[in-house]
Amino acid sequence: MAMTSDTPSSSFRLSMLIYDTRYRSITIQIVFLFLITMGFWWLVDNTLVNLAEKGKDIDFSFLGARAGYDINQRLVDYSSDSIHATAWLVGLLNTIVLAVVACISATVIGVIAGVLRLSNNWIVSKLMSIYVEMFRNVPLLLWIIVFFAVLTEVTPAPNAFRGENPTASMLFGDAVAITNRGTYLPAPLFDRSLGQIDIGVAHLSSNYLVILAVIIGSIMGYRALQRRATVVQEATGLRPTTWWKSALILIAPIVVVLMAMGFHLEYATLQGFNFSGGGYIRNSYIAMWLALTFYTGAFIAENVRAGILAISSGQSEAAFALGLRPNRTMNLVILPQALRVIIPPLISQYLNITKNTSLALAVGYMDLRATLGGITLNQTGRELECMMLLMLTYLVLSLMISGAMNIYNNSVKLKER
Amino acid sequence: MKKTVFIGAMTAAATLVAGAASASVLDEVKARGELNCGVSTGVNGFSAPDSAGEWQGFDVAVCRAVAAAVLGDPKKVKFVTTTGQTRFTALSSGEIDMLARNTTWTFSRDTDLKFTFAGVNYYDGQGFMINKSMGVSSVKELDGATVCIQTGTTTELNLADYFKANNMKYEPVPIETNAEAQQQYLAGACDVYTTDASGLAATRATFADPENHILLPEIISKEPLGPLVAHGDDQWADIVRWTMNALVAAEELGITSANIEELSKGTENPEINRMLGSSDDDLGGMIGLEKTWAKQAIMAGGNYGEIFATNIGESTPIGLARGLNALWTQGGLQYAPPFR
Numbered sequence: 001m002a003m004t005s006d007t008p009s010s011s012f013r014l015s016m017l018i019y020d021t022r023y024r025s026i027t028i029q030i031v032f033l034f035l036i037t038m039g040f041w042w043l044v045d046n047t048l049v050n051l052a053e054k055g056k057d058i059d060f061s062f063l064g065a066r067a068g069y070d071i072n073q074r075l076v077d078y079s080s081d082s083i084h085a086t087a088w089l090v091g092l093l094n095t096i097v098l099a100v101v102a103c104i105s106a107t108v109i110g111v112i113a114g115v116l117r118l119s120n121n122w123i124v125s126k127l128m129s130i131y132v133e134m135f136r137n138v139p140l141l142l143w144i145i146v147f148f149a150v151l152t153e154v155t156p157a158p159n160a161f162r163g164e165n166p167t168a169s170m171l172f173g174d175a176v177a178i179t180n181r182g183t184y185l186p187a188p189l190f191d192r193s194l195g196q197i198d199i200g201v202a203h204l205s206s207n208y209l210v211i212l213a214v215i216i217g218s219i220m221g222y223r224a225l226q227r228r229a230t231v232v233q234e235a236t237g238l239r240p241t242t243w244w245k246s247a248l249i250l251i252a253p254i255v256v257v258l259m260a261m262g263f264h265l266e267y268a269t270l271q272g273f274n275f276s277g278g279g280y281i282r283n284s285y286i287a288m289w290l291a292l293t294f295y296t297g298a299f300i301a302e303n304v305r306a307g308i309l310a311i312s313s314g315q316s317e318a319a320f321a322l323g324l325r326p327n328r329t330m331n332l333v334i335l336p337q338a339l340r341v342i343i344p345p346l347i348s349q350y351l352n353i354t355k356n357t358s359l360a361l362a363v364g365y366m367d368l369r370a371t372l373g374g375i376t377l378n379q380t381g382r383e384l385e386c387m388m389l390l391m392l393t394y395l396v397l398s399l400m401i402s403g404a405m406n407i408y409n410n411s412v413k414l415k416e417r
Numbered sequence: 418m419k420k421t422v423f424i425g426a427m428t429a430a431a432t433l434v435a436g437a438a439s440a441s442v443l444d445e446v447k448a449r450g451e452l453n454c455g456v457s458t459g460v461n462g463f464s465a466p467d468s469a470g471e472w473q474g475f476d477v478a479v480c481r482a483v484a485a486a487v488l489g490d491p492k493k494v495k496f497v498t499t500t501g502q503t504r505f506t507a508l509s510s511g512e513i514d515m516l517a518r519n520t521t522w523t524f525s526r527d528t529d530l531k532f533t534f535a536g537v538n539y540y541d542g543q544g545f546m547i548n549k550s551m552g553v554s555s556v557k558e559l560d561g562a563t564v565c566i567q568t569g570t571t572t573e574l575n576l577a578d579y580f581k582a583n584n585m586k587y588e589p590v591p592i593e594t595n596a597e598a599q600q601q602y603l604a605g606a607c608d609v610y611t612t613d614a615s616g617l618a619a620t621r622a623t624f625a626d627p628e629n630h631i632l633l634p635e636i637i638s639k640e641p642l643g644p645l646v647a648h649g650d651d652q653w654a655d656i657v658r659w660t661m662n663a664l665v666a667a668e669e670l671g672i673t674s675a676n677i678e679e680l681s682k683g684t685e686n687p688e689i690n691r692m693l694g695s696s697d698d699d700l701g702g703m704i705g706l707e708k709t710w711a712k713q714a715i716m717a718g719g720n721y722g723e724i725f726a727t728n729i730g731e732s733t734p735i736g737l738a739r740g741l742n743a744l745w746t747q748g749g750l751q752y753a754p755p756f757r
Contacts, residue, residue: 053649054509054531054647054648054649055531055648055649056531068574068577068578069573069574069577069589070576070577070587070589071589072588072589072590072591079581080574080577080578080581081581152601152604152606153604157604157605157606159550159551159605180604180605180606181563181588181590181606181607271561272560272561272562273551273559273561273562273563273608274561274562274563274588274608276561283606361568361591361593362593364568364590364591364592364593366591370568370591374502374568374569374591375568375569375573375591377502378501378502378505378568378569379569379573379574380529381505381509381525381526381529381530381531383506
């Protein structure tokens with residue numbers, strides 16, 4: 001009792017803020033918070049003062065003004081009469097369509113190269129080493145330009161397909177034309193189209209929605225069939241023959257729907273200056289896609305190799321002892337465990353791909369950086385506003401990708417009980 | 418005590434920064450001893466380095482004349498290369514003192530982007546270049562063509578408007594610099610290349626086979642090209658504007674780089690005397706320069722006509738006729754207000 005009453009409980013001295021461990025961490029945090037706030041405030045204030053000195057202000061109303069320029073690749077309705085905000089959306093969609101496709105192909109290339117680099121076949125593993133080292137150690141921008149230059153200089157101009165004795169010819173029976181502007185492919189057409197659904201900025205084709213629904217329905221039917229077969233197998237010990245039923249469920253509905261809608265392919269034909277009709281993939285897109293795929297694929301290959309090497313050799317030896325062949329060992333035993341190691345660095349690679357799409361201006365691909373951060377910025381002179389919007393857009397996009405990948409990571413990571 | 422010294426130092430530093438920011442461009446250039454002039458990344462005849470690495474050209478001559486007027490030496494220029502996209506940011510941020518990069522004078526650039534155009538050194542218009550073998554003789558026949566175009570330029574907007582007005586379709590291929598556009602065009606990745614007609618002529622002059630490429634007859638826009646400076650320093654804008662006027666007036670008054678020494682000793686014509694600083698009037702003092710500023714500017718590369726002839730005139734590979742850019746006395750538009 002005497003001791004507690006002796007404790008100077010109420011005598012708080014200012015020096016205790018530094019010397020007393022109870023308060024020290026709080027003091028330091030408050031001081032840091034204050035300094036950071038001051039630094040941030042200074043940046044904002046400095047910007048505003050300098051803008052005011054130049055007679056400029058921060059104003060986002062330019063987004064509603066007529067853009068006035070054309071964009072070659074557009075996934076939603078856009079013309080030079082559209083507003084800058086729509087140009088922003090067009091650029092964003094072009095960025096996404098490039099990033100998503102490049103992520104998928106880079107993963108495929110990366111996994112194959114990573115596994116093959118560990119192959120016992122000397123030539124295969126050395127070839128993969130050469131691929132990885134070559135692409136990993138040369139800047140991405142150079143690869144983009146190399147792919148674009150090759151596509152532009154080596155492939156024939158549309159003019160070469162013209163005349164009685166053309167110097168170039170289309171592939172696969174007049175279906176595909178590879179030119180120095182892009183690749184022309186057959187496009188699907190429907191004689192009895194179901195029309196389009198207007199969702200504000202874009203039109204969704206009902207045809208594709210119907211086809212998608214039919215495919216999903218077929219797959220669900222196929223799974224139900226397989227489940228029934230398993231139930232029968234467990235009850236009787238005999239698995240019923242299902243292959244013709246599966247084939248019927250998977251193929252018949254889609255064929256019927258396509259025939260009902262009058263599906264046929266439209267081939268591109270040479271008209272005027274260029275091919276017209278059919279589908280068209282620009283060389284700028286192909287060059288970006290190839291460069292991002294092979295460049296990032298090399299990094300992913302190393303991640304995959306690291307993941308596989310992290311699994312102890314006892315695992316594969318045990319699998320071999322059970323009589324699993326090497327490819328089944330890889331698919332059923334090694335890769336599922338290696339995924340735990342592979343996924344976290346893979347997320348960074350996906351973010352890298354997304355951000356590296358901003359190099360697209362080098363080959364004139366109209367991505368987010370080229371529309372909002374390029375032409376819009378230049379024609380309106382709103383550098384600060386455009387750059388802030390651009391950074392915000394990339395930030396949100398990257399956070400969404402990493403969020404989705406983290407959900408996937410949580411589902412495959414080691415569950416500890 | 419320590420704290421006070423620290424705060425005092427901070428205040429002093431802040432004052433210094435503020436002082437530097439509010440100094441006039443003229444004082445800055447004089448203190449630096451060098452003019453930072455924004456030019457293109459290379460358009461032959463307008464601004465491109467020659468085989469010795471010296472910048473040469475029609476736009477470069479404007480930079481040199483201003484440097485000569487301000488610093489007395491046409492060599493004291495630091496050329497900063499800018500693309501169509503980076504030029505305005507470079508100028509408004511103060512990275513360059515003036516921009517001489519075949520830039521079109523438009524309403525929104527003058528007002529909304531806060532620049533001051535110092536005049537027009539070349540009256541141009543947007544043209545189209547195409548390979549002869551295409552058999553095209555008019556822009557109206559270009560429906561469906563693939564068009565190479567430099568991004569961030571007025572030509573991009575003119576192109577969109579023109580094709581829309583004529584109900585034609587086209588495929589734009591956006592390109593960053595003139596050199597890339599040239600490579601794409603020659604590889605056949607685009608059917609047509611469009612930019613200012615003078616730029617097309619300059620680009621064609623560098624081809625191995627210039628005779629196989631034609632400029633289509635239509636000029637679809639007005640492109641008055643000229644040097645510009647940032648808003649906010651009228652004295653500096655006056656210096657650039659009147660340096661240009663001095664070059665034009667010199668041609669009109671018959672002052673050339675050959676006879677300028679002779680004329681600056683004094684002539685019968687009072688305007689020549691006022692310009693070259695051989696009379697009592699101190700025109701240079703009125704804009705903060707030496708009395709002989711105009712003489713120095715003209716000596717840098719000759720008068721407007723001489724600059725035109727040596728860089729882009731009919732005797733050069735680029736071979737542009739004076740056309741609209743002849744003096745007003747010869748049916749053109751080049752006209753300098755009186756030096757008085």
